[in-house]
Amino acid sequence: MACSCAAPHLPSVLISGAGSGCGKTTVSLALMAACRNRGFLVRPFKTGPDFIDPGWHAAACGLPSLNLDPWMQAWKELPGNAARQFLLHPRLVLPRAEVPRGSVPEIAIIEGAMGLYDGLPGLAASAADVALELHVPLLLVIDVRGMAASAAAVARGLAGLRPGLAVAGALCVMAGSVRHEKLLRAAFAEFCPDIPLLGVMPRTEDITLPSRHLGLTQAGEFRGDAESAAFFARLAELAESHIDLDALFARLGVSPRHMSPSRAGYSFPGAAKTGFPRIRIALARDEAFSFWYPESSLLLEEAGAELVPFSPLHDAGLPPGSRGLILPGGYPELHAERLSANVSMREAIRAFACGHATYGECGGFLYLMDFLEKDGTAFPMCGCLPLRARMEPRRAALGYREARGLAGPWENLTVRGHEFHYSRVIEKPDGLSPLWELRSPAASSARAEHEGAALGCISGSYVHLSMLSHPDAARCFVARCLPRQNDLNKDMS
Numbered sequence: 001m002a003c004s005c006a007a008p009h010l011p012s013v014l015i016s017g018a019g020s021g022c023g024k025t026t027v028s029l030a031l032m033a034a035c036r037n038r039g040f041l042v043r044p045f046k047t048g049p050d051f052i053d054p055g056w057h058a059a060a061c062g063l064p065s066l067n068l069d070p071w072m073q074a075w076k077e078l079p080g081n082a083a084r085q086f087l088l089h090p091r092l093v094l095p096r097a098e099v100p101r102g103s104v105p106e107i108a109i110i111e112g113a114m115g116l117y118d119g120l121p122g123l124a125a126s127a128a129d130v131a132l133e134l135h136v137p138l139l140l141v142i143d144v145r146g147m148a149a150s151a152a153a154v155a156r157g158l159a160g161l162r163p164g165l166a167v168a169g170a171l172c173v174m175a176g177s178v179r180h181e182k183l184l185r186a187a188f189a190e191f192c193p194d195i196p197l198l199g200v201m202p203r204t205e206d207i208t209l210p211s212r213h214l215g216l217t218q219a220g221e222f223r224g225d226a227e228s229a230a231f232f233a234r235l236a237e238l239a240e241s242h243i244d245l246d247a248l249f250a251r252l253g254v255s256p257r258h259m260s261p262s263r264a265g266y267s268f269p270g271a272a273k274t275g276f277p278r279i280r281i282a283l284a285r286d287e288a289f290s291f292w293y294p295e296s297s298l299l300l301e302e303a304g305a306e307l308v309p310f311s312p313l314h315d316a317g318l319p320p321g322s323r324g325l326i327l328p329g330g331y332p333e334l335h336a337e338r339l340s341a342n343v344s345m346r347e348a349i350r351a352f353a354c355g356h357a358t359y360g361e362c363g364g365f366l367y368l369m370d371f372l373e374k375d376g377t378a379f380p381m382c383g384c385l386p387l388r389a390r391m392e393p394r395r396a397a398l399g400y401r402e403a404r405g406l407a408g409p410w411e412n413l414t415v416r417g418h419e420f421h422y423s424r425v426i427e428k429p430d431g432l433s434p435l436w437e438l439r440s441p442a443a444s445s446a447r448a449e450h451e452g453a454a455l456g457c458i459s460g461s462y463v464h465l466s467m468l469s470h471p472d473a474a475r476c477f478v479a480r481c482l483p484r485q486n487d488l489n490k491d492m493s
Helices: 025-039 052-061 084-088 127-134 149-161 178-191 225-242 244-254 296-301 332-341 343-353 362-370 473-480 485-492
Strands: 012-017 039-049 066-068 107-109 138-143 169-174 196-200 279-284 289-291 305-310 324-327 356-360 370-376 377-378 385-391 395-403 414-421 423-427 436-439 449-451 451-453 459-461 464-466
Touching: 012 025, 012 244, 025 039, 025 052, 025 107, 025 138, 025 169, 025 244, 039 449, 052 107, 052 225, 066 296, 127 225, 138 149, 138 343, 138 451, 149 178, 169 178, 169 244, 169 395, 169 473, 169 485, 178 196, 196 225, 225 464, 244 395, 289 362, 289 485, 324 343, 324 473, 332 343, 332 362, 332 370, 332 377, 356 362, 356 423, 356 485, 362 370, 362 385, 370 423
Parallel strands: 012 107, 012 138, 039 066, 039 107, 138 169, 169 196, 279 305, 279 324, 324 356, 356 459, 370 385
Antiparallel strands: 370 377, 385 423, 395 414, 395 436, 414 464, 436 449, 451 459
16 A cells, blocks of 8 residues: 555656545646756646646646546557557657756656546546556545544545555645644554655635636636746645655655656657658647647657647638648637637638548537537637537536547547537538447447538547547548648649
């Protein structure tokens, strides 16, 4: 149950607790900010399907936060695949352009989803499953409002439910007073001396992260760099003041020998090269479209893509020379009026999609439609797919999905992903080809459903795809973006 202090890979810690809302995100960000202030290169990760928390991680660490999901990334089904290899060795995933000069200490900080053991039965996708699979010790976060000695019982229960879990220590949050802290420390010393209490954080209201229907607000919604810097400085101060960081580092085996790699980049096994010059693919990235897994970008680049970010909100057109287009998920409903008002961008996308591979995912799928309805107003979107969607007050779908491609770039491929959205398609013509045949691993029956749409070069659906779930997923999309022979002739003339 105790941490062995001997990890076979980069020093790592997985932050988890008894359930959602216990303070995991605050603690994760505080540790990330404090480590970065100390000069560490912090590799952030998040277990389970999530885009919001990783955005905060990236803001705290200055590096993209990668997703860890044993089911969605098919760890068991594809032993030795790209997912397993780069996740077992976090030092290998730093993008080439971000390799720092010189040597600095490294640490991987992983934020768990929900409670430590929470997840769908039989899928082996809980935070505990990730910790066991990757041999990463736990930092247990316990919200101690309304309890004292019982906090030690919670820690012991979390640590001991499944054999093999290593525990670096526990952290109590939301303590009410100095006396409360003394009671907590006495309880841990008496009832679970093998689980060090590494800190007690007081109740504070100045670091609350606001939320909305899809989760927390995004890190990019700060009013400016100064506000962001002040926020993370406050978090780092909390960690330095209330967490025994040196004791935690000692438990994790952090030492000067763990330094940043001198080699640049990592070649993913299973990601085939195209044999062509790099294919320019426009990737929407702004306030409206930010729900995209960084590991998908890494795999696309290994398959031959050059990903060029652009903003459907702020730009007038697509990046010159683009051969493909990806519109990720996000919050298009919050920016529907501005997206609709950017007529030049909508027209540029509609013209481009007629002859080039174009893919929209969840919010990007909505943007490709004719109209998006919100609060009784129908906002014109790009008009690439003859569909109309409406925002609903209640969640329309949530959960893992296994998807077999019926058309588009992934035809006949079976991949994995998830859905989470509040809109519904309310109008679609008969005969429009679906993109996926979906099955839910949580469903009591094996009944498949059709989802999404494919029309010519255009495809889109509500499914957030994990390209790590199939070794050919990234290659298949890049292959759809390869220049046709007439395009090559134009380029050479």
